Amino acid sequence: MFAEAAANCDVTPTALTFLRDKARLKPDQKVLVIGASGAVGLAAVQIAKTFGAEVTGVCSGANSELVSANGADAVIDYIRGDFTRNGLTYDVIFDAVGKRTFRECKGSLSGSGVYLSTVPSLSILFAVLLSSFSRGRKAKFATAGLMQNKANLHDIIGLYNAGKLRANIDREYTLEQIPDDAHAYVDTERKRGDVVIAF
Numbered sequence: 329m330f331a332e333a334a335a336n337c338d339v340t341p342t343a344l345t346f347l348r349d350k351a352r353l354k355p356d357q358k359v360l361v362i363g364a365s366g367a368v369g370l371a372a373v374q375i376a377k378t379f380g381a382e383v384t385g386v387c388s389g390a391n392s393e394l395v396s397a398n399g400a401d402a403v404i405d406y407i408r409g410d411f412t413r414n415g416l417t418y419d420v421i422f423d424a425v426g427k428r429t430f431r432e433c434k435g436s437l438s439g440s441g442v443y444l445s446t447v448p449s450l451s452i453l454f455a456v457l458l459s460s461f462s463r464g465r466k467a468k469f470a471t472a473g474l475m476q477n478k479a480n481l482h483d484i485i486g487l488y489n490a491g492k493l494r495a496n497i498d499r500e501y502t503l504e505q506i507p508d509d510a511h512a513y514v515d516t517e518r519k520r521g522d523v524v525i526a527f
Contacts, residue, residue, distance in 0.1 A: 335367070335495035335522040336488060341480050342446060343371035343424075345472040347379065351420045351442045355380030360411060360418040360436070363425030364400060365391035367522045368446060370496045372422050373398045378492050384418070386411060394520055398496065412436050420444065425517075430455035430467040437465045444468050496521030503527065 347353045359376045363369040364385025376383045377399040385395035389405035396403055404411050412428075417438045421428075426447025433443050445452045448469065455467035487493040498520045501510040506525060514523055 331497055331500060331524045331526065332488075332495035334524055335497055336371075336484055336493065337481065339367040339522065340371040340375070340484050340493065341476045342368050342472040343375045343422075344480055344484065345470055345475050346422060346444045346446065346468075347372060347375050347420070349475070350444055350468045350470050351422070353379045353381055353420060356382065357419035358382045358384070358417070358438075359420045359422065360384045360386065361400075362386045362421065362423040362428055364395045364403070365520050366424055367496070367519070369424040370395070370398050370521050371493075372424055373400050374487075374493050376420075376422075378487055381420075384411075384416075391520055394496070398494070417441065423447070426452075430459070434465055439464055440466075442466050442468055444470075446472070497524055498522060500524045500526045 353376060359381045361369050361372045361383065364373055365387040373383050373385055373395060383400045384402040384404060385400040386404045386406050387395050388407060392403040392405060412432060412435060417436055419438050419441050421433045421437060421443045423445045426445055429451050430443045437443060452467060452469050456469050459466045484493065499513060503525060510523055513519060
């Protein structure tokens with residue numbers, strides 16, 4: 329239970345801030361989550377579903393079942409297909425891992441669609457600035473860690489208690505394993521959900 333609480337308090341507020349506050353997600357909107365099998369990505373899939381969105385996750389084929397089990401309506405294997413070339417558009421594209429740019433995703437956004445990235449870079453900051461002058465598609469970024477409050481945690485607890493949100497813990501490590509094992513595993517960029525440190 330403590331591990332699940334730690335996992336939900338770490339990444340879920342990030343997903344909530346981006347989707348609720350930055351994208352202003354509404355029911356029936358189409359959401360694409362890049363990096364859907366990672367910690368933030370899985371939280372984003374679940375959060376988007378609580379808003380009544382239609383969710384597509386982008387991940388490796390090996391993780392498609394996990395992403396579907398967390399509520400995704402469709403899954404795209406990025407090794408076999410490129411969502412920017414499938415002709416579909418989305419109201420929100422949430423890049424939870426910073427793998428695609430606004431420029432690459434712009435053609436896959438609806439006319440008033442929003443691209444979100446959790447990874448700070450000159451590219452996203454430049455895109456945010458330029459798109460702010462546009463009436464159409466927008467790029468948005470947030471320092472989500474600095475925007476958290478008790479109300480967000482209460483919302484997350486409510487979703488968890490209602491069975492609409494779950495933690496996805498890939499591995500647990502001890503404090504002594506942080507420098508070598510935990511960091512080494514996270515650096516592979518192949519983790520499925522959260523990595524938790526147990527005291």
